[in-house]
Amino acid sequence: AAPLTGKPTAYKVPDKLTPKKDVTTYNNFYEFGTDKSDPANNSGKFKPTPWTVEIGGLVAKPQKISIEDIMSSFTMEDRIYRMRCVEAWSMVIPWIGFPLSALLDKVEPLGSAKYVAFETVVRPDEMPGQSGFFQSINWPYVDGLRLDEARNPLTILATGLYGETLPNQNGAPLRLVVPWKYGFKGIKSIVKITLTEKQPPCTWNILAPNEYGFYANVNPKVDHPRWSQATERRIGESAGLFGGARIDTLPFNGYGEQVAGLYKGMDLTKFY
Amino acid sequence: MADFKLSARQKSLSIWALYAIGLLPGLYAFYLGIFGGLGADPVREFEHRLGLWALRLLCLGLAVTPLRDLFKVNLIAYRRALGLLAFYYVLAHFAVYLALDRGLIFSSILGDILKRPYIMLGMLGLVLLIPLALTSNRWSIRKLGSKWNTLHKASYIILAAELLHFVLSRKSFTLEPATYTAIVLVLLGYRLIRPKIMAAKRKNSARMRAT
Secondary structure, three states: OOOOOOEEEOEEOOOOOOOHHHHHOOOOOOOOOOOOHHHHHHOOOOOOOOEEEEEEEEEOEEEEEEHHHHHHHHHOOOEEEEEEEOOEEEEEEEEEEEHHHHHHHHHOOOOOOOOEEEEOOOOOOOHHOOOOOOOOOOOEEEEEEEEHHHHOOOOOOEEEEEEEEEOOOOOOOOOOOOOEHHHHOOOOOEEEEEEEOOOOOOOOHHOOOOOOOOOOOOOOOEEEOOOOOOOOEOOOOEEEOOOOOEEEOOHHHHHHHHHHHHOOOOOOOOOO | OOOOOOOOOHHHHHHHHHHHHHHHHHHHHHHHHHHOOOOOHOOOOOOOHHHHHHHHHHHHHHHHHHHHHOOOOOOOHHHHHHHHHHHHHHHHHHHHHHHHOOOOOOOOOHHHHHHHHHHHHHHHHHHHHHHHHHOOOHHHHHHHHHHHHHHHHHHHHHHHHHHHHHHHHHOOOOOHHHHHHHHHHHHHHHHHHHHHHHHHHHHHHHHHHHO
């Protein structure tokens, strides 16, 4: 990872930052293995450059754009966000990135576009979790957002964290960050962005539709069918066994003021 | 299998050694946990390690009979130690869940137990293990006679419950739960075909004697 700085912004939560060591060694990135330590241990061979993202679908200006062009065309910003995993743990991460809406403006979505679909790279030679006998996911990993969710100012494409470009295990060179949704919506190592009219498929929703919905908004009142979402454990609060108490999970992960309006009139127990 | 025999003294020493070795993974995890060696989420890691060792010890305990039947490896003397070790790990796992994971907030714990099938299954295993642990002594075996065997068949239910508890607590069915599922299916499936295997064996040895 190379040094990277962002422009200071007001988008920062006052919570204590999760130590960088934990942010970069405790990851879910099944492309590198299903254990939390696998991504950091198995991503050494992954090459995040050269990299091109293909943006198409219902847009006026479809294009292929290199990561260098992305870095130079958009103003990188500092964003300190809470990250709540669906597994009931959370972190506070200083991201560097830019609003997804800026990229969408560049490609000019057509009036018929309602959703944004994302796709992760497939490279079995560099991503050991994508090869082998037992595969838990059909690659590529895919996910999506409603267009208005994608245009919300909180939604960013991250290119770095903690003052440097993204480490491979965190989704280099470009990943989505949607802080009011469970972490698995933050699709990593993006190669394709497609504007669509229909709701795009999402990997976890396909795997277990009754457990993971399309929206996946953080919601302490809607439990995962197998475990509670009312509380979470903040990673890095305590290195030892004692003192790492649970904290209450907030609706929309604490970002309700900015995003609750997106879901006005929707039954969030049904559209989970 | 080579027919080597341990003296009674050696045998009892080896059983005590098994208890000591069996407790080591738990003590080591506790040591790591105290000194920050269990990674980013130490409570969860400690809880999981204890639970996983309980499952492994249960599997080993239920492997004793098929090993004796099929491979003439007789480890029956160690079965009680394996079962009791599994019980201690389940107890420790539960204690960590109550005290460190849920922080002894009993209102939320009760709701958790009642609403979550995987926690109910874990509790079922723990509750069923208690009478087995209490009757794991010579006096009970003598006193209960054939009822002891029937009672200790509860170990099959315990293993099935604890396996499901483990599988359901995971986000997805990955290689690790798949491996344990396969092992448990073999161990429990063997119990279904065991009467046939034993009958065939008896017939065989009767024929051997007759000729």
